[in-house]
Amino acid sequence: MLTALNANKQLFVLKREYVRDQLLELRKNEQFYCPQCQESVQLKIGQVMIPHFAHKKQSNCQQAFSEGETTIHLLGKHQLYEMFQKLQFKVQLEPYLPKLAQRPDILVEREQQQFAIEFQCSTISIPQMETRTIGYLQANIIPIWILKTPKHKHPYKDGVQQIKLSPFNQQFTTYIQKHAHIITFDPDTAVFLYFSYLMPIEGYRFIAHVQHLSMGNQQFPFLQVKEPTEVEFNIYWRLWKKARQQFLDKRLLISKKGVQDPFLRACYFMGNQVEKLPLFIGIPVSNKVNFSVFDAEWQMLWLMFLYEQGFDLSHISSDVIDGFRKRFPILFINEKAVETLQNYNEILKKLGVRQINSDFDEIALYQYLYAQFLAKG
């Protein structure tokens, strides 16, 4: 941690402007205590690590458990704290919030609203993150989670592209006007990286608008990436079609179950070649991943199910959806999947699709995708 109480119970912040000699002097002459448990803490001044306070080894303090803090986390906290100071907000570093028994990395106040900034460098479990988020919200504090920019083989270039986000990274998604965004920060370069207007392809893969923003240009509330232009949307459209086609081309080859493969059977049963399925099979519907398979797969199975059962898209009751779910339970990851399926039906209706060999309006599909993932709602 970067803060501690001195002997007079005053909060001491280890600002970056202290030079090594000053700190050595301080350590000789001052005693420091943990703001949370009041135990005495050590001022660590190493050659490699950023100077910080640490509990003694046998401490039971909650804070002590999170002391595997990395240099990058300490550096990030310094930078974000200084940024809010420069922007002239009321800001506190690691303040202890007794009600929550929690210490956000940074607490910043704007127009009487407090924001907890959590800069996340190590993995945190989904339930843990949810608990902390709920705690903040109950205390009327808005939490903002910032992920450390994920390591990537080649530096990201700005613009629309396909990216991969691990489930851990996906936890940091926030929704602005229904569109999905992730904001990350890299202390090594002092640059924010935005993954905006996320369109899921499958599992870890997304199409995203990637944008760098140096810390010097950041504001608060954090700047948002502009709505993609028509030219940029055309790249989304092209990348989506390409990813979908690649999936279909490969799908025949990767089938492990042969003739038992439900998806291939469905294509065969309906008299469709896998690689020539109409474009309305494989549409991204939700900006979360709710099905265990690629969109084209569950959508094909759904259309076949309707055909087999003799249902028309204009009359889909929840019983029909239940029947489908019982038939293919493995497809449904979560409860949201049902809603996604209903939304898919609505899209098909709008496209004028009644069954699998229907003609459809490709321009309407283009417009749907634009409205769903990019347009201001």
Ligand SMILES: [Zn+2]
């Ligand atoms: Zn403590």
